[in-house]
Amino acid sequence: MASTACFMIVSKNDIPIYEAEVGTVPKKEDAAHQHQFILHAALDIVQDTAWNTSAMFLKSIDRFNDLVVSVYVTAGHILSFVMSD
């Protein structure tokens, strides 16, 4: 089954520094913005959540219909997002 997955690393200042579409669904031109948008919106939630927990892996912090966003927060507050369905 084809799956959508997007992996992104976001630096401490919320600047995206790496982005990769890793799903099996071929990348659509319009989806790139969408994935970026979803991950960008998830920054709000990470900001909320990251400081209230000692866990570094924040499992499915956000859902966007079928897409689930998980994030790994490093000690230096570098965020590694994984978005998948």
Added chain:
Amino acid sequence: MATFLPQFQSIKSSFAHIVLSVEDVSDLWPTIKKGFEERLPFKRASLNNKTRNPVLVDELPAEFILTTDARLRSRFPQEQSLFWFREPYATIVLVTCEDLDEFKNILKPRLKLIVQNDDREWFIVYVSKAPAHNDQATKMAKKVFAKLEVDFSSKKRERCCKLDIHGPDPNFWDDLEGKIMECIRNTLDRRILFYEEEIRKLSEQRFMPVWNFCNFFILKESLAFMFEVAHLHEDALREYDELELCYLETVNMAGKQRDFGGMEKGDDQATLLDSGKKALAQIVQDDSFREFEFRQYLFSCQAKLLFKLKRPFEVASRGYSFIISFSGALALHESMLPFCMREVWVITACLALIGATASNYEDGLAAPDVEKEFYRVQGELHTLCHTKFMRLGHLVGYGSDIERSPVNSASLSMLPWPKPAVWPPLPPDASSEVLAKEKMILQESPRLKHFGIQRKPLPLEPSVLLREANRRRASLSAGNMSDLFDGRPRSGDGSGTPSAVQRVSNVSMSRTLSSPGNFDGSIDRPMRLAEIFVAAEHALRNTISDAELWKSLSSVEEFEKKYLDLSKGAANNYHRSWWKRHGVVLDGEIAAVHHKHENYDLAANLYEKVCALYAGEGWENLLAEVLPNLAECQKILSDQAGYLSSCVKLLSLDKGLFLPKERQAFQSEVVRLAHSEMEHPVPLDVSSLITFSSNQGPPLELCDGDPGTLTVALWSGFPDDITLESLSVMLTATNSNDEGAKAIKSSEAIVLMPGRNNITVSLPPQKPGSYVLGALTGQIGQLRFRSHSFSKGGPADTDDFMSFEKPTRPVLKVARPRSLVDLAAAVSSALLMNETQWVGIIVKPINYSLKGAVLHIDTGPGLSIAEKHEIEIEKHEFGANNTDHSDNPPDNHSPVSADVKQLSLEDGKINLPDWTSNITSVLWIPLKAISHGLAEGTPAGTVSQRQSIVDGLRTIALRLDFGVSHNQTFEKTVAVHFTDPFYVTTRVADKCSDGTLLLQVILQSQVKASLTVSDAWLDLQDGFAHTGKGDGRPVSKFFPLIVSSKSRAGILFSICVVDTPAKDGEELDPISVLNIRYTISGDRNLGAHSPVTKELTGPENETDPLTFRSALVLQRPVLDPCFAVGFLPLPSNGLRVGQLVTMKWRVERLKDSGKDVDSDDVDEVLYEVNVNSENWMVAGRKRGYTSLSTKQGSIIVISILCLPLVAGYVRPPQLGLPDVDKANISCNPPGPHLVCVLPPAFSSSYCVPAA
């Protein structure tokens, strides 16, 4: 039990507070009722909650009801136990009695009867009617009350209290309240126990077939209601929570498929905050309740309690979760529910929740964190509602009015279409509506983006609506799908793209236009898009019962209004929460609406916020979506500065985000504006677009004062070439802070190509120090721009991500001032005076090119340039001086040898040839030093050539202008020493007896060259004559006489003294002149050499002999001395500075005075002491007359007291006789002599000898 539901509901609705029954035994109630009811509600009540923990309740309402009241009568026992919560919580027995007997006989048995029922909590209020002044009555009342207490109170519990009507005891009311509370507490405890027990019993049967949820519900809710009535809201809420859990557990039990509900008219409006909308009895199904209504009912009960607990934020967050989960439940039953029931319900639920929570919420109600969270949930609710509303709008054909932004696309494109069992069919008489819709579709034109950006619009649909709707129609099989696409192959990925939608709609439209009346034909024909819209609209009209909501969907304008309201609501709430990004993103949606409605001002403001967010965090893909819109607004608003800056930002975004054509459009806008007349020209920051760096390699190094050219690498982010009218590079000195950056301007217009450009700017002389590139400024047209960013795109740095943050390398180093060139005389030895000589000037560049240098030559006094001659220049060879060339013929050094170049002097300037720019060269200048004085020979023994050396010094002032643009100047005055070839000394070698004097003339060569004397003769002064032939020449065969460098030669002349008769009016020739004819053979590299002749002669040609003349002073020998002056010896202990010494001279007359002898025989002799006043101090007269006898042999001693001032060998004072011819004085010692003066003795002031 389920049959009691209606009754339970009515009890609940009529019963609002705790009931206290009053047993009015003695008809006292009307009298004291007022006093009792004034105590209500109870200010403070202490009750026990379910876990038997005391809870303080404020403002507990209650009601006093007489036991005779109809409300407390005629109840069935079963009802009583089930609805026990409504039974009185305390029984107050009101009695009065003024007689002990009466009490004993009548009242007591009656009271016993009343209180014997254990179920009731009771206490007795004894009302004393005795007036205060009536002691008897008071006493009696006390007695009766005492009796009453004995009979009814126990040790454990006080059950009596006394009320004085005429003098109320202040303690009574407290006492009364305490007793009431005790009763309520006890009753409540007992009832809680009862309900718990009942609930436990039922719970145990939960998984048995006999289980009936309704029964359980009635018990549970009774308990909850009782808590609520007792104001124990927390406990009530807990009961409802448990009830909900239990319900969800049982409702989903397998094998018990029940009706879901939601099929009734008005069910689309959420009742999650309105528990009374539908009677519970209506939703009973078998032994349980319909899920649709019952879950909303439970939530509404919970919400009510939470509002009472002043926790609206909890209502919001619980409500949001509830809506999400309930929406899931609706999705499960979607096929049975009306079309879009789920969407409509979510919208109404969100709106109801937003309204209720917002009205119940006051700022500051909760902690800041909670408050932020509350606003976030509000924002989420708005967003959810917004999404569902857009979905509905899309279904009825407003899809083209929805902004295809990332947020809308993300919300909608992944949200599946409604899945009704059968897609709503087209109503039969809807042809006009279909036509209207089709017209609408036709008229809609995709809004062109500014700059002609053509971007695939973001999808708003999870899949093509046309296909989805037709697939769900009952009569259309999947096989007919190809009809939809007019025989075209289906796109591979199965999900249509928006362009496909457009294409499909066009296809169907054309079909419609060709046969407008054809659409209500066969049922198997697939529906067209317009038909789908109309069908959905009709279906929705049936679903939606809320007029307000329907109105919002009735027209595009209303739709947009609601859309905007929801967006604004969401944005505002997000802004008040932590989720700023969500807020800003929604601001973008609002901006899009404003933009569409040409409210560009508002739109630009909001777009700016969005762009700032994305730009600040570097999310370029998202920025690329919004920025063109902002630019368009700014353009329309004539915000030129903003527009330009937006264009620059667009250009500086990642190249892959826009097509080359679009990027060119951005650039052409920048150029167009730059060349137009701008109202308020502002500097444009293009740091992101034009970056710069110094070139690779070491920094440019310049000497102080030198201009240079600096190469700067510029990276242009413009897609095309761009012409810069001017460009300036700021240089900032790294070592000094006070000095501001200096702008170095490039003079001509520059065309920047995309990518790397190398720009050279000419650099005026800078102060010493090292410089870094500061900023770049320039002009495009009339637009000034600045760039501050160092390039990160340098080829060598590309692998280093952070390279642009590196401290910048110095780009220019200006060295501290140092000597760049040296000028020196090539020859230190003396040159020939009065002859044209080559004066060598060594021009030595010190690591600096002398290209184009000009030498100014200014000869000092007594020196002139022989302008007839060319100036020569040759390469200077180190060590050439060391080689002794004196033996070689001078002609071996031909002036026209290969490495000697001729130069000409113009206006005292010489242009140095380029080949000398980096090598040390010698410039030979023909110079002639002129000395008009005649050289003087001195008698042998006196060795002072100093005067002649000073006389021979000449200076040449040299100024060298050099450097890249003749900016450097070096000045030096070079001293050149000229001299005569010989230094002549004479001495009388012998005095012959015949009066012949052999005069030895000693020639000391003063030059570093070989001198060949070919002839010499002596022109004698008067008083002398040559002996012999008398031509004054020595024997000619001695010539040529070669005098090599620094050596001496002597010539003998034989002369005699003659008496020359004095001629009247003729001065005697006082000097003799020695004439020497000589030639010189020397090397100009070493010193004196043969004079520069006009014609350059070959090596074989003899140079003309030169003539040297020297004056000689011949003194007649002292042949007839008249006086002898002798310097008498000095004291043997020597001279010492500061010690007086007597100098003595003995003057003796050697001859009788030639004058006539006077009678007194005494002649006055004038004497004078010559002394150097620096060395000696003379005490006494230096000059005076002394008398000396005229007779031969008379002697006189002249003493002078002197004080030596300087230690060392100094000339002592000399005694002279000015009146006497020198020829007549014989001195001893004959010449100057020296005496030794010792340094002063150590001070001995305090050591004076005793003697």
